[in-house]
Amino acid sequence: MDKNKIKRKYNEKIRNLVKLNKYYYDLSKPLVNDHEYDQIKEEILSLEKKYIFLESENSPSKIVGFKPSKTFKKVSHRVPMLSLSNAFSEEDLINFEKKINNFLGQKSSNQLEYSAEPKIDGISASLTYQKGKFVMGLSRGDGKEGEDITQNLKTINDIPKEILIKDFPTDIDVRGEVFIGNKDFEKIKDKFANPRNAASGSLRQKNPNDTKKIPLKFIAYTFGYEKGMKAKKQNEYLKKLEEWGFKTNPFNKTLQGVQNLMTNYYELEKKRGEIDFDIDGIVYKIDNFDLQKRLGNVANSPRWAIAHKFSANKGVSKILNIDIQVGRTGALTPVAKINPINIGGVVVSNATLHNEDEIIRKDIRINDTVVVERAGDVIPHVVSVDTKKRRKESKKFIFPKKCPCGYETIKEYNKITKKFDAVRRCPDRGFDCDRMAKERLKHFVSKEGFNIEGFGKKIVENFWDLKLIRLPQDIFNLNYKKIESLDGWGKQSVANLRYSIDEKKNISFEKFVYALGIRHIGFENAKLIAKTLKNPEKFLNLSKENKIDDLLNIDGIGETQITSLKKFFSNKTNLKVIQDLQKILNIKKIKENKNDGVFSEKIFMFTGKLTGMSRAEAKSLIEKNSGTIISNVSKKLDYLIIGEKPTKRKIEAAKELKIKIIDQSGLNKLLDKSS
Secondary structure, X not given: OOHHHHHHHHHHHHHHHHHHHHXXXXXXXXXXXXHHXXXXXXXXXXXXXXXXXXXXXXXXXXXXXXXXXXXXXXXXXXXXXXXXXXXXOHHHHHHXXXXXXXXXXXXXXXXXXXXXXXXXXXXXXXXXXXXXXXEEEEEXXXXXXXXXXXXXXXXXXXXXXXXXOOOOOOEEEEEEEEEOOHHHHHHHOOOOOOHHHHHHHXXXXXXXXXXXXXXXXXXXXXXXXXXXXXXXXXXXXXXXXXXXXXXOOOXXXXXXXXXXXXXXXXXXXXXXXXXXXXXXXXXXXXXXXXXXXXXXXEOOEEOOEEEEEOOOEEEEEEEEEEEEEEOOOOEEEEEEEEEEEEEOOEEEEEEEXXXXXXXXXXXXXXXXXXXXXXXXXXXXXXXXXXXXXXXXXXXXXXXXXXXXXXXXXXXXXXXXXXXXOOXXXXXXXXXXXHHHHXXXXXXXXXXXXXXXXXXXXXXXXXXXXXXXXXXXXXXXXXXXXXXXXXXXXXXXHHHHHHHHHHHXXXXXXXXHHHXXXXXXXXXXXXXXXXXXXXXXXXXXXXXXXXOHHHHXXXXXXXXXXXXXXXXXXXXXXXXXXXXXXXXXXXXXXXXXXXXXXXXXXXXXXXXXXXXXXXXXXXXXXXXXXXXXXXXXXOOOOOEEEEOEOOOHHHHHHHHHOOOEEEEXXXXXXXXXXXX
């Protein structure tokens, strides 16, 4: 299938999704059942991952939840209703627990206690109680703002209207799921597509009397804002909910260790068909509320919780060919082109083979019959080969030693593992490799980069094929007359594009650094570099003044990033790119923030291991109080904080410079003053 056909197929699915959203959210008249709707979303996400030139502002990858309807009043959640990250395997859970232990600075042998709660496939709602009275009910909305559906929620018998028990908090947002039991749904299935749509449509009726006719139920499982709550653990809170008159999930459990989580997972998966409400996985939460607070959130999801989705879907197909795709950083990824198969309602025609080592390990060949697995948002991948169905004349797949650009590929040696990486890649030639250059241009215009309106991945593909762009600076020197003559373009659309591009000539320092696509320099690293250097001129002159090594002093920047920066600045084409962009753009300096925390203008450094607290958590606490962290001893340093087994060299250097040295108890005293 050529690119234009792929784009048409993708855009058709996006238009269909927009239409379904309108009927589902605005009109409360779903056109398809929930399973079909989820399949359409999954298919769009799969297409975007397979073909990086696909992009739309209406993509489910860019929309979290849905904007509140005009039918209902919009109200901000006092505490945002966050989404959850997903786990699909035991390995995912092991990594989840490992990250938690690392953040808390404790040994992985310490078994954490989890609240394991079946994930109901219903509609989230947040109920505000003040002085025991139910005063407002909101839908999830986009997580920040919800719809005021108080009157409709009041029709649900499971929701207490007034709670007179003494230990009930004076002010709390009780959160849970509104749903319809499968048996009750059988009585009304002629009116709705499925139980979830029935719950959604009923909650969003203009007339509460219409909602009252539907047998809606409510199960409570968490809280948002609270004042006066005495429970210290999730399992205690769930017990309190029952005492206060709420219904909770009868399959909730408190468990320790990943093995017990997996045992419970398999047991519950077998029972799914017997349960009267739909569940699509299990949510694991750190049981202790104090630990939850310490762990905090990452982006739009809590660090202390994860949703373990039920089993992946699999299918059998035949490999027609193996293509080699080249990413922005030069990584060569083999992709199997397979006979299209329907896996869980989604048509799959591509499956990743990960890398050369995986192909060798599984002995994957062209024309093999293979098992393909697809789990949630994960890219479909080949699990195994049915060697019994292999042809006699079959030959092993020889991974190409050259990049499609013609350059010899390499496998980098990892000094830590003392092994060569599994990924074969085109050396960091940047824009000198045409495959990498095209992907770097897509990165350059991405949302986190320059975010030029109307200049997405598909425009990059089109302009690249027409040889209108080869380097980032070409974007700001386009031949607009030629573009105006192209199919689908006119004077107005070209004028809009020109305006969007000119508008982005003013760019923040960190976005500029990130947009360059330097390997190992993600957005957080770019922010650290910009925050430290402050003046873009200093970044542009790093190589001239031989000051790249100075960036090692930034906490969060290590040898890997420094090596990558040196490679970038040693490339003549890269230097030309930043020199030309410097002439075109207005790269804004970083303004000094007026910090009013107790550690304002104070600089800290750690050496040695902390007790009961990870370096990441301590750093987070210092930064919350306006302090700065660095990685090397210098005159700028105010405090050197020492833990167990500190580096003697750093202590001696600090003593020579007369820097104050404190232990963890000293840090705790400073933090106590901030609270």
